[in-house]
Amino acid sequence: MNDLPTVLAAGLGAAVAFGAGDFSGGLATKRDPVVRVVALAHLLSLTLFVVLALLTGEAVPGPADLAWGALAGVGGVVGLAALYRGLALGPMGTVAATSAVLAAALPVVVSVLLGGQLGTGQRVGIVLALLGVTLLSRDQAQGRGGLGLAVLAGLGFGAFFVLLGQTQAGSVFWPLVMARLVSAGVMLPLAVRGPGLRPHATGPIVLSSLLDALGNVLFVVAAQTGRLAEASVLSNVYPAFTVLLALVMLRERLRGDQWWGLAATLLAVPLIAAHL
Template sequence: MGGGAWPTARLGQTGPMPGLAFLALVSSVLLGISDYLGGALSRRVPLIIVLLGSQVVASMAIAARLLVDPFRGDLADAVMWGSIAGLAQAIGVAALFRGLAIGTMGVVAPVSALSVLVPVSVGLATGDTIGPLLGVGLAVAVVGSVLATGPEFGRRRPAASGDYAFVAGRPPRRAAQSIALALIAAAGFGTSQVGLARGAAADLTTTLVMTAVVVLGVYIVAFSAWIHVRLRGAAARLHRGRPAMPALVPMRIRGRDAVAIASIGMLVYLANAAYGTAAQAGTLSVVAVLASLYPAVVALLSWRLLGERLRPVQTAGVVLVLAGVAAIAAGSAA
């Protein structure tokens, strides 16, 4: 869910690229919209509710796949790698949504796209070599990250209206937290990509189902812990004779918020389905580059809908990060 597409293609595949390239681009657009919605909603709705609600919808969509392709619990590799991917994805999505909620979306999203470095590093550790394009991409992405994130630590922003995530008077700390969360998201998504790719080699459906089940399980446990903490806090306040909010959720979940939460889950499922179709039948170098452009969608939406403004050096850094990620994706797939 969110933050990246599933690398299920084999190297050297070719196909009718115009339509497949369009599907990969659609995947980026859908992932970008879902990430923007997740970050924006997490500014006014508790993060765990956004995560759990959207994952329930995504899991239901993935479960429909079982009607045409059965689950193979006897395939140990698919079960193991799917579980690893699920744990990493749960952490990555939670970190990304929180980072987008408290930071500058146009910076956080591109930094999270550095997730591509994880599968590339694994490939290098297992014998892959660094080609010219891959090497240039790595250097450009690192330079772009420094340019994009550096000014954040000196930026001063007022708290957003109705936004409980921002703490007035401490923007440098929030900036540091958002960048750290973006890096955690990148590590989570990259690890998830590796797990999904390894598991898909045994059985794609089993891997995807295990991933969805583990993500859902992690969020159910987190939601239960969140409820427990709220109830204990309310009981302690009542014991001291202070008023305590009886509702488990600190604010009313509006109908449009519920629709948006459900949309996040469905958008991620559709994005990954579009990517999987393109990657399994198309040229991986082209598909991977187009599918890595989702942070540009997040940055565009945050600029248009939230009025975010980046400094010129940050804009240059974001462009370099996206160019570097695209080069890394093309270089590692070539």
């Protein structure tokens, strides 16, 4: 189906959830190691997806949908590992921007290669969204230390979105369970090292897990309408919401180019949605 309200509401809902989840996760990583934050968040969301699948009575899908979910988990783990290593090498803004743009662009390319059609307004909107994400995430510092890893991270995250988008309508929670089984299985052994969990990090970790889980569910719903390209781009404007939360909650200030990025991102949404 190609349902405009579903694509728009679910895609933007995913962006809000991902953006707020990243904001909460960022607060958590100020209090506890990032590997443990991600591992615990994924373990919590795995539990949540299993409970939701059972409560909703969702039928266990066929091997193909479960395999798509597991493969998506591999893409997600590759993306996370490359992103965090790239952020360590820096510059952080350049690494974050490169990975975010590629994560949004790869599903668009795949969708077009598979026969998807984009109108002129949608093409302009997609370009504006990618430009907006770049400006929002860009650091004034320049460098190439983590650029290769940033490219790998973007491809990993983009693959995550593409692979989840291949699942059949109605298969929402079980493919996500498979994805989280893979990612949590990889991250948990790394997370048990070091000191114990700091209690004041628990709240942000739980919140980031819930929001990330919500974002994944909404993305799957949007992508299963048959609009993978639009669903991916809409969900990947999440940096705009992270920035807005930082403005309101932390009183952070934006540079001039970031204001332009925010404007471009917000303008992109109606252009992408106009011809859905």
